Amino acid sequence: MTPRDFAIKYGFIALLLGLIVFFTLATDGFASPQAAVFIFQSVAITGVLALGVTATLVVGGFDLSIGSVATTAMMAAAYAMVVLEQNALVAVVICIVIGVLVGLINGYLIVYMRVPDLLATLGMMFLLVGLQRIPTEGRSIATGMTMPDGSVANGTFSPAFLALGRHRFDFFIPNLIPVSVVVLLILAVLIWFFLEYTRFGRMMYAVGSNPRAAELAGAPVKAYKIWAYVISGVFASIGGILLAARLGRGDIASGNNLLLDSVAAALIGFAVLGAAKPNAFGTAIGALFVGVLLQGLTMMNAPYYTQDFVKGAVLVVALVFTFALSNRGRS
Template sequence: MTTLVNTSPAAGGSAFSWRSLAVRSGVFVLLAIMVVAFQAQEPAFLRVANIFSILQAVAIVALLGIGVTISSAVGGFDLSVGALAALAQMAVAYVLIVLNGSAAVAILATLGIGVLVGLANAFLIVRLRVPDLLATLGMLFLLAGLQLIPTGGRSIAPGMALLDGSAATGSFPAAFLALGRARLWNIVPVPVLILAAVALVFWFIMERTRWGRVFYAVGGSELAAHLAGAPTRRYRTVAYVLSSLIASLGGILLAARLGRGDVSAGNSLMLDAVAASLIGYAVLGASRPNVFGTVVGAVFVGVLLNGLTMLNAPYYLQDFIKGVVLIAALALTFGLARRSR
């Protein structure tokens, strides 16, 4: 007896294409649902001023997420980006306020700190073969403590009392503060423009150049990439240096926005940056670290937090709600992706 099986494309093709579409657009659908829900509850949510307020708020998180994405592309993971951004905003404030240095010197010195931290991470991970999570976790604690030492655990502000009893004589130049506060055409915040430029550059490098392909090849199989002739150690080192350099840039923008060096400013940066990077895996069904997805992930988190704030959701519920939404988004997208294979 012959069993008839319908093998025509129409039998399974429709379900597969719908599933594939859901995998590729799931994060965008959830983002749209959130926007519609928040707009229905708070008509001011979609005003231009609030939209750019959201983008300004997520710019620093997105920058740090791009750094995490680059380190993830080579098979690593950088947990130190949040602590480094916090150290960077304290360092740039220290040079400006305590040492009375110029904005250019403060920015260059802070970016230099980022490079040194990246090289230290790479030495531990690439040379000494310390697992990346352990090495960067240790660096996280080191940097979190280091930012407190020069001022005895106090924030840095103009006119503050120093440890020797004197008063700080420096100030934040207007040009420096403009990096975090100015708006192009009185609409687009400068940090958003900087994020757009950095994201575009690294999207192009990672997705459209040979260097980017080698980054992903190293992350896929370091041994295979090495046997193919790629300088894998060099690429992994560059990845961690770039991650730290971008985190330092994020810290500089944070100091420019706050107008001070705040010891508590970096408390949630690492978790939000990691969340943005991981959500990026689900954007357009990429299933791998990617710059575009990370920026979308940062916007996703920013829209959620902004909407909850506008609706006066209790602060003690916000992290719980954020976790529920993120888990749902990732579970839905990756669950559908697995079933579509």
């Protein structure tokens, strides 16, 4: 292994460790369990979305609608509980159904209507951004709000639902790990195992790399592509549930950064371990990388408005790692 290979393979992990060491030395309290949990919590929702979009990247597609799926799910959950006065389970089921439906429609548009993936999901993004505002005529949803017909919505977020955003599990230290972090970790392990160790995951990679060869090996290529968008939609709606539970209201203005942050995490993931391809482990590390960097900079009093700049810079460096340095990207 030449130094160059070594740099490609372990460069990003080394950079992550270096950052952690640096922030530990440079700030007070960076290396505490609470700070670590805070980092995980800050990237939980984007991380979940990023893991979903990874599935579409694996089959050679892309999903730009994930951010708006998440906010639509958030609004739907709030609407179900506040306006329709349903319980937490119904709200969660509605969100998941939305994710599945959007995934199926995206997949259908791309596979059968032959709309290029970026354009189909861009269209879906616009559609959902608009759709989520229609039931309340553009208002945010909270208990006591006035509905378009003049009535007052009296439902409340059920405690069970809010617990998804606010409950913390004991882990050596009482009340340490929030539910969202647990969800992130579970989903990360699930999708990682699915992509790396099941035949379905392997076929998805084959579909992404050479769809013709996959078809000639007997794979139902169209079905795999559609399933990838369903996975992406469901993950995004789970992200939306976590967002709603954290905010405790259906906030029309929230979730603006979700799409870019999660796509960035998935693309940064290409550079992890020199994979040069979408992978769940890389995506998780990518999300964590951004979280560590922002948390550290915040603790060093960097102003909030530099955050997007930093994320963008990290993404560009990661892409250079992937495409310029690694040979596999150069095909």
